[in-house]
Structures are given as C-alpha cells and as structure tokens.
Amino acid sequence: MLFGTARLTVLKTICRSHPRPHTRSFASSRPPRADRAVIYSENGDPSEVLNVLTFPDLPPPGSDSVTIQFLLSPINPADINVIEGVYPSKPIKTGALASSGKGSEEEPVFIGGNEGLAQVTAVGSSVSSLKINDWVVVTKQQHGTWSTRKNVAVTDVALIPDAHKLDEAQAATITASVNPPSAYNMLNDFVRLEKGDWVVQNGANSAVGQAVIQIAAAHGLKTINLIRNRENVELLKSQLGQLGATHVLTYDDLLDKSIRGKVKEWTGGKDIKLGLNCVGGKDTTLMSRLLGQDAHLVSYGAMSKQPLSLPTSLFIFKNLTCHGFWQRRWYADKTPQQRDTLMRTIVNMLADGQVHYCSK
C-alpha cells in the first residue's frame, strides 16, 4: 500500500451494527434494517469532517448495477490523505444513497474508503456476470467503501471466484486487495524471472513485502529482504525466513561496504534482476547498487517521504530501468478477463496456503 504498511483495520463499529451474512453456507442475507456510511462533504481533518450518515431507503440497483453489502472495509493511511484532500486521486460525490437530504442528488456526499470486500445482495435486470451471494472486491479507485451497503456498476467490482475456498481471514486479505495482487504483478510484469533468479526488496515486512516473499518462494525465486533495524530484529528476520525469505538484511547492513561482496557470494555472482521499492531515499539508493546489469527497479511507495535518488551511471552503464506500479492503474488498464485471471490466481494462492501473513 502506498506511503506505508497497509494494516487491515476493520470498521467494526459499522460492521457490528449489521447482521453478518452467513458466509459459509451462502444463505441469502437478511436485508439490513438501517444502512450507514462514513461520509464527508468537504476535505479536512478527518476527526472534524467525518460523519456517520444513516440512509434507510437505498433504491434497488439499476439494470447494469448490483447492490453490495460490505463485509470488511479496511482503513489505509492513504484514505486519510484522500479525506484531507492531498492525495492525487480524488473521489466523486454520490447522491445515490437517499431520495432526499444528505446523500441525495441535492446534497451529494463523499463516502470514505478505497477498498472493500462485499457480498452481492441484489442484481440489476441486465446483470449476468454476478449473482446474489457472490463475493466481490471493489476495484474502481476511491469508490467509497466505508458503507454498509451501496449500489455499484458491475464494472466497478471484481468477482472473487471460488470464494468457498477461502476463510474469512483470507478473504479479508483480498479485501486489502492491492497487496497480494501488487506483489504478484510486480514479480511478473516487468522482467521475466526464471526459477533461481534473485529479487531484492525493501519494506519487506509490509503487507506487499510479505506477499512478495511468499509468492517468490512459491515460484522458486530467491529474495533479499530489507527491513528497518529494531529491537528483536532477529525475531522478525526469523518470521520472514519462515515465510520463505532467502536472506533478510537491515538498512544499516547496507552501509557496510563489504555487503556487496557478501551478496555476490549469496547469488554466486548472478545478476539481481528485479528490485521492489516502497521506501525511497538513501536506503533505496544503497539497495539499487545491489542490482545487476539490465535490472528493473519498481517503486510502489515512498515510506521515507524522500525522493528516489539514483546515480545516473546505474542507468547508463548498468542499463537500469525504473518503473512505478499502482495496482489501481493495473485494474483500470486490464480487461475483465485479465482481472478475473488475476483474482483466480490470488484466490488459489491463498487457498493453497502459499500466501499468508506473519503477526508483525
């Protein structure tokens, strides 16, 4: 997730107000008694501008839409930036929650939240790709997911295929939907990696970082993983090792000039082909020096809030290429088939136990 480790924080106050659908048997869920959403009308400090709106009369879905009931909606650091109005992608106000007053066409509002796992509770007359009780994730950016229910166009959500394979915690992992897909796509979209190839990443204990470690390990790739130094760093190293990390280093280790020789020993002199960066700043400069000839460095975050600063010689003489990755753009650029294929891949990796999360 952008600008920090995404932590899945369920909006418990909202979810508890709501009868939880019996997800395992996929029985029809009872209609909610009163829908509620966390909304705001103008940008500002979240503690001042956010309100809870009750909207008891959600209309039925349009012909190409479905009504979805949110099961889990995370809060990400970026969601706060959106409310503050300082995030590059801006939400659009909705007037479809009520027929009059706040949330109506006359008084549209922003709904907070960018990610969410939901269950379909009603389908429009022309909808054939989704049916009642299907589980979906919201793929359109800044759609507003801090709501008990809402009507959405079928193109703004992606079906979680074979959802019966997942337990709720796994589904919640998909709810934080940019993490495993980001990891999977960054490992696949920029350079062709063969079994035994090496990847280096920073922020390795972030949600994306942990997914990278596990997906890489499942595909026979080797990873060098960078984390911040901390108390009990050995515990975290061992946890990441259990996930499949080949080596774990701290950013402090990069300051030691002998590190390049050590890494060369580990890789047997093989070029490291891919670097994944969610940190930026000096630590990333040092990491990039570990990359081999013709490598690709993919940035998906900037936790340090420092720019990416790289010696030009890496570009000219080592033929480094630098890219950015944003899962939201990936969803926007791809066909429904490609999105479905990705979702199936992720669901199967979760169901097979290839990807899960360690506690810290």
Added chain:
Amino acid sequence: MLFGTARLTVLKTICRSHPRPHTRSFASSRPPRADRAVIYSENGDPSEVLNVLTFPDLPPPGSDSVTIQFLLSPINPADINVIEGVYPSKPIKTGALASSGKGSEEEPVFIGGNEGLAQVTAVGSSVSSLKINDWVVVTKQQHGTWSTRKNVAVTDVALIPDAHKLDEAQAATITASVNPPSAYNMLNDFVRLEKGDWVVQNGANSAVGQAVIQIAAAHGLKTINLIRNRENVELLKSQLGQLGATHVLTYDDLLDKSIRGKVKEWTGGKDIKLGLNCVGGKDTTLMSRLLGQDAHLVSYGAMSKQPLSLPTSLFIFKNLTCHGFWQRRWYADKTPQQRDTLMRTIVNMLADGQVHYCSK
C-alpha cells in the same frame, strides 16, 4: 557524450606527422613512414602517464582483420577519466603494435582514445565486407583510437556507407560517433512518437542536444530545450531556434511556478512523452515535472555530477519510466545489419543537411 558536451578536438600533432590520404578521390593512400600512438602503461594523471610511441613495423592484418589509418580522433572528457582509471569501461592493453619492446606481446600498452574516423589501408584474406579506402568508425568501446594506424577485427568497426556524400567536417561529425546516433536512437527506441508530439531535453546546446533538435524537427516533432543561463543567452536561444528548437528555456525559468502553465499552453495540454537528460540533479527534477502521463525519461549523461532525484509519485501516479542510454551498448547489442542501417540513416541526414552544428 558522457559527463559533458563532446567537443571534437583533433589530435593534430599526430595527424600532421602523417601524409593525409587524398580522401575525396579515394586514391590509395601511401603507407606511412612511421606510425605513432599516444599510449600509457598504467592509470594516472594524463600529463604524467601519457607517452608517444613510435612503431615502424605494424604487421599485416590477420585474415579477419583490416589495417586502418586514422583520419580524425577526438578527445572527450571521458577519455581523460579512462586514463585516470575512474571510468567504468576499461580498455585492454595491446601487444600488436610491434614485434619487440613497448607495444609488443612482452610489453603491451594501452592506447588512448575511444572514437575515431579511419580509412582502410589493407584487408585480411577472409575479409569481404570492407575494401581498401573504405571509411569506417570504430564501434568497439575503448579500442584505442589515438594512433596513426592499427589492425582491427572487422567486427570492431562500422563502414560509413556512401561516404562520398560527406565532406570532411561531416565525416568528423560521425567520428564523434556517439552524438547523432545517440540523438536518433533516443528519439526512436523508447517511445513511439508521432508528428506533432513533444520532447523535452536539457543540455540542449550539447552536441547530442543539437542533433536532437534537428532530427526532431526533421520528423515534425516539437522540442522544449533547456540550457544554462549565460551572457548573451538570447543569441544561443536564437541559434537553437534556427536549428529547429520549438522553445528554449533556461534552468532558471523552471524555478518560476507559472512555467508549467506556460508549457501546457504551448503543448495545448498534450502530454510530453519523452524527456532526454544529460544533466541530473535539481534541474532534471524540475524538468521531469513537465513530463506527461506514461512518459519516458532517458538519461545519457550527468553533467551536474548530481544523482537523478525524482519524486516517487511521478513513477506511481504518472507511470514515468526511466532509462539509461549508451550508444556503445547499442552498437554492442545490435546486428551488423542494424548498425549499417543506422549509419546509412545518419550519413543521409548529414548529407541532406538535416543535421549540422551551430558554433557555440
């Protein structure tokens, strides 16, 4: 050229010691009376380690080699760095200049120089791709071109096709062989540009920069060109304008916050798709903010000696991709046919007057 504007500085002292072949009529050149080269045995300050070696007994070329007589050999700033031993690509000593003493197998030496225009004076028994009097440029990096003659493998040089179309000054332009090819390849290899598309570059008055302006103009591309502020900056602006520059700005102009609006006006809101950078540092950070969605920034030098420092948001949200370009690698990676096609393209652009240089 790397780390500064390449300036073509002919090694006159060497060239004058040598009967100049009658290049226009392509008559057989007389064999030289005494060959000489600027050589060194170990890295260090050029004023201390360089020597002139006389080698009167150059052996005939091997079966897959040719003997070439240098017409013009430039000195580039990078050549100095090579002699100092601080440049990433290292030359290999040669022992093929003499049968004993310095320059022989027992006492091999480095020859200075990385670029050169030469004429073939003898061909090996298996050589069919080159004949006596052909003009060639040396394409293998750090081959040692500060010499009156040497034997080279045919794969280490590229024929200048249709050399009769060129006068000596134009040929000299090819001798500084990385500049027009660099400009041409950077405009073609990274993003598909259509007539009317926009390119922004810094170091616009460098040899590569001037070639970019002219090649872009010849293909109907628009350029925004950045130069340092200086006395008589208007004169340089007008010279670059005469070469075909659409707009010329100084780095100081980039500090003005209204500049992005101005550029947007010029482009009619069209995204700038390509940026070319030989400067690095803060000025390049500011330039990169002018780039549009999905743009490519290609670095081929670092005149400021500052790293390339870019906000991560450009990568993530604007999908910027950063590359390096090195004409030497281009030559090394391509087939003889591709190299020949490039050379023909450049020769024709020079012969048609599409590319030339303004005085400053």
